[in-house]
Amino acid sequence: MGESIKDKVAIIGMGCTQFGELWEKNVTDLMVEAAYEAYDDAGVDPKDIEAAWVGTFYEYSGMAGMAAGVPLRLQYKPVTRVENMCCTGSDALRNASYAVAARVYDVVLAIGAEKIKDQGLSGLQGASGAGVHVFPSVAPPGIFAMLATRYFARYGLSPEEGKTMMAKISVKSHHNGSLNPKAHLRRRVTVEQVINAPIVAWPLGVFDCCGVSDGSAAAVVVRAEDAHKYRKDPVYIKALQICIGHGQGWTRSDWDYTHIDETVHAGEKAYAEAGIKNPREEISMAEVHDCFSITEALIMEDLQFSPRGKVKEDIDSGFFELSGGLPVQPDGGLKSFGHPVGASGLRMMYEMYKQLQGKAGERQIKDPKLGLVHNLGGPPTSPAISCLIAGL
Amino acid sequence: MAAGLGFDPSQVQDPMFMTVGNTGSALALMMLVAALEEANAGDRVLLASYGNGADAFEIEVTDGIGKLGERRGIRKHLESKRMVKNYETYLRWRDLLTLEPARRPERPPMSISELWRERRQLLAFYGQKCTNCGTPQYEVRPGRVCVVCQAKDQFEPYRFADKKAKVFTFTQDMLQSSNDPPNTAVVVDFEGGGRGMFDLTDRDPEEVEVEMPVEMTFRKLYFNRGVHNYFWKARPVR
Incomplete structure (x- = not known):
């Protein structure tokens, strides 16, 4: 076993664009805005960047290292494209962190971006290319909706009870997003609005689904011992874990569809790496992959924030609200901030970074110590899950 | 044609034009199956069909007919039919009604070579069973390594087509394009x-x-x- 990454690497600058339907911006605009905000925040010159890891899921957002090399004019620098579906952004940060920890480079950039809305589609696009296409005719909301159907059945929730539980998750995230000038969907909603919204894939309605957005986010990463040369409040990496599915979810009949093994594993390993014994008590705040409201509910249990089968009680008590014991999605989450696939993992870290530095404005959580990022890529039947922990 | 050959109408098998329609090249054999479902040992059956040419077989039913056992065949398939709710649904299934396409990605092309390579899974609906740990598993692209015990290449073919399931x-998906919305997708355990x-159809x-x-x-x-x-x-059990 290798060493823990804890306190070996620091983030000294971050940037994040406005997320949304950004008709007047192309992917170069997005990457330049995110990267240059990160450079300015870190106090580094663009020429100081020695290597970069760029996350894009869709080839139209940029392929190969040139996805970042061209827009950022990283002249003759090593750049690697990372792709791990919706988990792409956090994996770009993970790879960049390992490179500085290995002392191969001193100052590196992790950046993710996606320019989706030009495609004119509802929701996200899956695999293309010639092949065998016999998978059921369902879009991503349908695949995740099956978690909700089973969760309701397992815990004896009526459709009304289950939909109310999920609605409260979205109401909380829209509230937080309304306080965030960079969020895509900033209107507050009520439980009634969420429950009565048109169905996308039963039992998920429109407000159970996250926004699909254009956007970019970036981080400048150095070794921990160098961090104070750049700023007085760097944010240190405490854990970087990723866990990948192996097809068990669509082949094995012993999976219960009410938890996600990969999240459990990534969480346990991240807690071990960071030395966390009681996540519910020790984690100050989290940005998790709420692609759908039900996904967030399961994540709360899988990350040990709530006991198994009991997340409803924590939702009802407001435990995950900004003023609660463990605020989740303080920036609005995928639900309200939006979801430019390759950028989302870095957007989550951007909020943890700003919160830890006390710069989250109206959304500021009191005195946070540790922030957790949970990023999910692919279908819940066999996802890529990364679990990153950052702190002061 | 039957009269021209000197047959009495009671000897002629129902061509199923009113119950099934003209199924083309499959029709003659479907009629043979229907005939055999009512046949007794000693019966003689003439199977004749024509198209760009013609052929004829004379078949004698033996007492083996009684040993065939329970089959769905033609009769039970017809008995289990489900009526389409309305004319619009029929038109949609037959692609006779042009609708505004869903704002979803176009259907990607199918690969002929992959359809051929994976024909056992796609057409015969075979999966495989790990001979090391005994786990049946179905994937269109079958694994080489067992999803449970990680044994490599220790599989025997396993038929899923006849297994009951629950x-x-x-989910009921309203987003993806559909001939028969909502798209009902199910996870089933065999x-x-x-x-x-x-x-999930019908x-x-x-x-x-x-x-x-x-x-x-x-x-x-x-x-x-x-x-x-x-x-x-x-589909729901009939």
């Missing part, structure tokens, strides 16, 4: 082990529930760029 979870995600969306018994049925999913896409769907 709905483990489901009796004896194995799981898969399939379209269903009333209101009746779908967790633990509902289903059976598998071979269907044409769609026709795209010159290729018929055949695969299996689940």
Whole structure:
């Protein structure tokens, strides 16, 4: 076993664009805005960047290292494209962190971006290319909706009870997003609005689904011992874990569809790496992959924030609200901030970074110590899950 | 034609034009199956068909006919039919009604070589069973390494087509384009082990529930760029 990454690497600058339907911006605009905000925040010159890891899921957002090399004019620098579906952004940060920890480079950039809305589609696009296409005719909301159907059945929730539980998750995230000038969907909603919204894939309605957005986010990463040369409040990496599915979810009949093994594993390993014994008590705040409201509910249990089968009680008590014991999605989450696939993992870290530095404005959580990022890529039947922990 | 050959109308098998329609090259053999379902040992059957040419067989039914056992055949398939709710649904299934396409990605092309390579899974609906740990598993692209015990290349073919199954979870999808919205997709667990995600067809969306018994049925999913896409769907047990 290798060493823990804890306190070996620091983030000294971050940037994040406005997320949304950004008709007047192309992917170069997005990457330049995110990267240059990160450079300015870190106090580094663009020429100081020695290597970069760029996350894009869709080839139209940029392929190969040139996805970042061209827009950022990283002249003759090593750049690697990372792709791990919706988990792409956090994996770009993970790879960049390992490179500085290995002392191969001193100052590196992790950046993710996606320019989706030009495609004119509802929701996200899956695999293309010639092949065998016999998978059921369902879009991503349908695949995740099956978690909700089973969760309701397992815990004896009526459709009304289950939909109310999920609605409260979205109401909380829209509230937080309304306080965030960079969020895509900033209107507050009520439980009634969420429950009565048109169905996308039963039992998920429109407000159970996250926004699909254009956007970019970036981080400048150095070794921990160098961090104070750049700023007085760097944010240190405490854990970087990723866990990948192996097809068990669509082949094995012993999976219960009410938890996600990969999240459990990534969480346990991240807690071990960071030395966390009681996540519910020790984690100050989290940005998790709420692609759908039900996904967030399961994540709360899988990350040990709530006991198994009991997340409803924590939702009802407001435990995950900004003023609660463990605020989740303080920036609005995928639900309200939006979801430019390759950028989302870095957007989550951007909020943890700003919160830890006390710069989250109206959304500021009191005195946070540790922030957790949970990023999910692919279908819940066999996802890529990364679990990153950052702190002061 | 039968009269011209000197047959009495009572000797002629129902061509099923009113119950099934003209199924083309399959029709003669379907009529033979229907005839055999009512046949007794000693009966003689003339099977004759024509198209661009003609052929004829004389078949004598033996006492083996009684040993065939329970089959769905023609009669039970006809008995289990479900009426299409309205004319619009029929038109949509037959692609006779042009609708505004959903704002979803176009159907990607099918690969002829992959359809051929994976024909055992796609057409015969075979999966495989690990001979090391005994786990049945179905994937269109079958694994080489067992998903449970990680044994490599220790599989025997395993037939899923005739296995009973139950709905483990489901959704009713309104986003993806559909001939028969909502798209009901189910995760099913097969009796004896194995799981898969399939379209649920011939269903009333209101009746779908967790633990509902289903059976598998071979269907044409769609026709795209010159290729018929055949695969299996689940449906409520009839």
